Amino acid sequence: MFIILLVILLFIIVVIVFINQPKFGKLPSGERLATIEKSPNYKNGAFQNTSNTPALAEGETYYNVLKTYLFADKSKAKPIQLLPAIKTNLYELDISRDVLVWFGHSSYYLQVDGKRILVDPVLSGSASPLPGGTKAFRGSDIYAVEDFPSIDYLFITHDHWDHLDYKTVVALKEKVYVVICGLGTGAHLEHWGYDKKYIIEKDWNEAFDLDDGFYVNTVPARHFAGRSFWRNKAIWMSYVLKTPTYNFFIGGDSGYDTHFADIGKRFGPFDLTILENGQYNNSWKYIHMMPGEQLKAAVDLGARKLLPVHSSKFNLSLHDWDEPLKSIVMNNNTKVDIITPMIGEPVWLDDPSQTFKKWWEEVN
Numbered sequence: 109m110f111i112i113l114l115v116i117l118l119f120i121i122v123v124i125v126f127i128n129q130p131k132f133g134k135l136p137s138g139e140r141l142a143t144i145e146k147s148p149n150y151k152n153g154a155f156q157n158t159s160n161t162p163a164l165a166e167g168e169t170y171y172n173v174l175k176t177y178l179f180a181d182k183s184k185a186k187p188i189q190l191l192p193a194i195k196t197n198l199y200e201l202d203i204s205r206d207v208l209v210w211f212g213h214s215s216y217y218l219q220v221d222g223k224r225i226l227v228d229p230v231l232s233g234s235a236s237p238l239p240g241g242t243k244a245f246r247g248s249d250i251y252a253v254e255d256f257p258s259i260d261y262l263f264i265t266h267d268h269w270d271h272l273d274y275k276t277v278v279a280l281k282e283k284v285y286v287v288i289c290g291l292g293t294g295a296h297l298e299h300w301g302y303d304k305k306y307i308i309e310k311d312w313n314e315a316f317d318l319d320d321g322f323y324v325n326t327v328p329a330r331h332f333a334g335r336s337f338w339r340n341k342a343i344w345m346s347y348v349l350k351t352p353t354y355n356f357f358i359g360g361d362s363g364y365d366t367h368f369a370d371i372g373k374r375f376g377p378f379d380l381t382i383l384e385n386g387q388y389n390n391s392w393k394y395i396h397m398m399p400g401e402q403l404k405a406a407v408d409l410g411a412r413k414l415l416p417v418h419s420s421k422f423n424l425s426l427h428d429w430d431e432p433l434k435s436i437v438m439n440n441n442t443k444v445d446i447i448t449p450m451i452g453e454p455v456w457l458d459d460p461s462q463t464f465k466k467w468w469e470e471v472n
Contacts, residue, residue, distance in 0.1 A: 131274035133296030154340035184428040192249035193451040206457035212248040212421030235270035244312040248421040253279040264289040265360025266344035292342025306438030321352035329362035357381040364401035367409035376410030386432040430468040
């Protein structure tokens with residue numbers, strides 16, 4: 109019995125030491141926590157979705173989900189071959205050209221109306237706190253922090269490991285002018301050395317000016333947050349970004365719900381809408397969109413063009429790695445133009461004639 113208790117005690121100590129590493133960030137406290145507690149979206153010690161949002165679908169249990177994940181056929185969950193990619197030199201992009209460059213999953217660079225914008229950069233090759241866990245697909249991780257020029261605005265949608273990467277964000281610190289994030293996420297950033305005065309930390313349904321005609325509205329998503337055992341101490345975001353020339357919807361992770369139609373009515377139509385398209389499963393259908401729902405959301409938002417993201421870099425679900433892109437392109441019966449660049453391929457926002465090939469069809 110003594111040995112068993114000793115093993116349990118040692119395990120607890122190891123876990124405590126592990127989760128107290130800087131990469132896990134920090135929970136909100138003090139003035140920040142007081143602000144959070146006043147939020148209409150914060151109840152019973154945690155942020156809440158606008159609709160009832162179970163973590164798992166009806167009848168599912170974490171045990172069954174884990175068992176399915178462990179024993180399911182995952183032979184096509186990762187590409188066998190190197191993913192095709194283009195290494196666009198971001199330093200050499202003409203600042204007068206409006207362009208988007210996608211880095212796989214939900215990371216992308218926007219250069220628009222003379223500003224450089226970065227969203228959810230994960231450039232460390234991993235989306236997990238565990239050594240060796242959730243590695244990027246071969247060929248998808250071709251960019252590093254040194255490949256980036258200075259960034260005017262860094263947008264963070266939420267604090268999950270596949271959207272807020274400790275190594276990347278710390279390395280970017282000297283290149284970033286302003287960070288825009290949801291309430292609570294600023295605690296991580298300050299813990300990692302970011303100056304509070306350069307962090308714009310907001311709740312849902314707030315609006316603010318940046319500068320030079322750039323205007324942001326924070327809007328809801330249907331998801332959750334958390335980097336360790338404590339969930340929903342920070343809020344998960346989507347953003348409406350209006351520039352002098354464009355109207356963008358920067359979607360974070362989100363299950364389908366009525367909020368897309370509400371946002372479309374208030375702020376649409378959108379020149380470019382960026383929505384999650386991947387890592388879905390019927391077991392967690394309320395927190396990630398299932399195939400087809402991305403198109404419904406795009407129509408609800410009034411999207412002219414749709415960039416589907418949240419795929420092609422990490423395996424976080426059970427579907428084939430290329431299923432998200434295959435499905436959304438094959439089943440598009442809307443008037444929304446779906447753009448499917450390769451990783452690193454420039455998307456010229458001022459060139460409506462630009463086309464993209466089905467690059468995933470060339471990869472096994």
